[in-house]
Amino acid sequence: MTATHAHASPIPDSPQDPAALHGPVIAWFEQHARDLPWRRPEAGAWGVMVSEFMLQQTPVARVLPVYEQWLARWPRPADLAAEEPGEAVRAWGRLGYPRRALRLHGAAQAIAERHGGEVPSDHAQLIALPGIGEYTAAAVASFAYGQRHAVLDTNVRRVLARASTGVQYPPNATTAAERRLARALLPVEEATAARWAAASMELGALVCTARNEDCGRCPIADRCAWRLAGKPAHEGPARRGQSYAGTDRQVRGRLLAVLREATSPVPQAVLDTVWHEPVQRARALDGLVADGLVEPLDGGRYRLPSGRPATR
DNA sequence: TAGTCGTGGCA
DNA sequence: TTGCCAAGACT
Known part of the structure; x- marks a missing residue:
């Protein structure tokens, strides 16, 4: 199946022109971005990295207080590396998935030992750290170091599924087609690409949400493939829910x-x-x-x- | 690739 | 009340 191959150059000014999305979404971001502590300059790469670990499957509101305590106690990777791993697990509190705390501690140790105490900026070095996968490596490289990466989290995947592919929800697991699409939509200029990554993610978090999306506040509603198609309901198998009680x-x-x-x-x-x-x-x-x-x-x-x- | 791994808020 | 969802990683 090669029908969706990314070689075809986009038609300028068409709804599918990649560049047509960047301007409105980034402009919207300038106006509506939340003031989150890990987005402030003083957060640094370590602050960005800590936030990304905590935000894996945990909502922003619950992360905020733990993040603040964490950074106050361990302002640099070496500070956390010097602690017992159990202290990381304890400080993790009720964020959930406590293995993330262990992995963050392990990543801090690796940074202290192998990277001179500085969070690496190289994607390959980031992804080699425990607890850092494709998404988190791209997020740290993009948000902390301004690099050009496709940052494919659940928010961005949903925005692209709707705006570009024209379906309500992305597939359960990230596909090669999604990666191709995200790369094709990436702005050429590095700083713009980094802004796009943060902006498209924020759009998915605040406006183009999983339920009760608010197209009235969406800067690209006029060119959203899903909306233009009449917002057809999701086809195929239901997204498997995660049962919990009794497990x-x-x-x-x-x-x-x-x-x-x-x-x-x-x-x-x-x-x-x-x-x-x-x-x-x-x-x-x-x-x-x-x-x-x-x-x-x-x-x-x-x-x-x-x-x-x-x-x- | 599909299962596993926490926790809590909300529609 | 209950299922869905939340900036995924790992095996």
């Missing part, structure tokens, strides 16, 4: 909540109170230990990870 994830969450609040090692008997079913409870705890989120001690006690080899 191992819920049990893991309860176990870790106890350990986060504890100031000294927690006996097994205390952890046993968080879940009634012993098999699932044990499996969840084993999983946390295997993930490095929990450290078993002598005498059936547990704590957040110290970063030291287990004693025997």
Whole structure:
């Protein structure tokens, strides 16, 4: 299937002309961008990187207070690297997906050891760090260093799906076609590309939202392929929801909540109170230990990870 | 590639 | 009330 190949040059002034999107979206961004702490100059690359870790699957409103505390306590990567990983997990609080805290700690250690304490600006070096994938590497390189990258997060994917492809929602997993489209739409000039990345993401976050999109406030509503097509409803299989109640994830969450609040090692008997079913409870705890989120001690006690080899 | 991995707010 | 959704990464 080559019908959507990106070689065809866009028709100037047509609704699909890539350049036609940049101006209005960036102009809208100048007017409506939220004043977020990681967008201020003083945030630096480390602030941008910390925010990106926290924002992976967690809403801005819940990230804000934790971000502020985190940066105040660990203003540089080396400061976090010097801490026990368990302190990162504790400070992570209830942001969810606590493995991100462990990975951020690991990334800080790698930055301290391999990059002289400075967040690398090179995409390949960024993506080699734990917890940084294709999106986060592009986001840090673009937002912190002003580079030209296709920054494909869930917001941008939705904006492109609607404005350019003409469908309500993007596919479940990012496709090669989406990457091609995003690259084709990328402004040529580096600084403009970086602005476009932030602007298109913000548009998806504030206006072109998953539910109750507000086309009345959209700067490109007049050329949005989905809207021009009459906003047809999503076809195909429903996006698989993520169940939670009764899963191992819920049990893991309860176990870790106890350990986060504890100031000294927690006996097994205390952890046993968080879940009634012993098999699932044990499996969840084993999983946390295997993930490095929990450290078993002598005498059936547990704590957040110290970063030291287990004693025997 | 599809499953797993937290948490909480909102329609 | 409950399902959907939120700046993904990893296996």
